[in-house]
Amino acid sequence: MNYIKQLNAFKDWLLWNKIPTSAIILWHALMMINNATGWKKKFNAQNSMLQLLTGLSKQGVANARAELVAQGLIIYQKGHIGKAATYQIASLVNSVDQVLDQSIAHSVDQAHSVDPFVDNVLAIPKQEEEVEERRRGRSDSHLISIYEQNFGVLKPILRDPFMNWCQELGDELVIYGIKLAAEMDGRSYSYLNAIFKEWSQAKLKTLEEVNVYQAQKKAGIAKPVQQHKKKKQSAFDTLRAELRLEGAL
Structure with missing residues (x-):
């Protein structure tokens, strides 16, 4: 499978x-x-x-x-x-592919019954787009339902950020992240967001990678996410730069 x-x-x-x-x-x-x-x-x-x-x-x-x-x-x-x-x-x-194909064919037949001059090339992509929109909408509803069952109502302002994580990480990791956050009693979007951000920065793509990472983290051997910070200039470095500039003048 x-x-x-x-x-x-x-x-x-x-x-x-x-x-x-x-x-x-x-x-x-x-x-x-x-x-x-x-x-x-x-x-x-x-x-x-x-x-x-x-x-x-x-x-x-x-x-x-x-x-x-x-x-x-x-x-x-x-x-x-x-x-x-x-x-x-x-x-x-x-079986699902057959249902989708039948749905698209039925929709196209209905369009032709209304207007016999509907162009085939234009009609089929339009119906496929409608099916895809319904697919995305149902998927969004499914994941939001799982979130709200565990954490409560997802505020409208947080829906887009949440669905962005769903697109980046996939359903499996999102569902596992919700489970992990609930087990840790971190029942808030900010807590879940921190988990997803950590996995994203660690470039984890599969459930197996997440399980290994979490096990290493629990054992204290997980590699920390690299944070690139600009090194601050010391007062001595600043003074030396100024003297060099004066010498050049």
């Missing part, structure tokens, strides 16, 4: 389907675990781990899981004593 394509396909799937935020968070948590296992077709996940990654209660995980099963997004097999439950994540890549 291609991780990035699956994430993008899930965002596209959300354009046409509505599920609780808890189910969205659980789906991302299962994707993280599956990624850690090397993308096995079936993998095991303990409820305690899912509760830790999602911030949901035991019942909350059960309800979110039931929603994902009902939507056909995962296959779930209950575990037993000594063995965790088994999960399988359904691939959305091909």
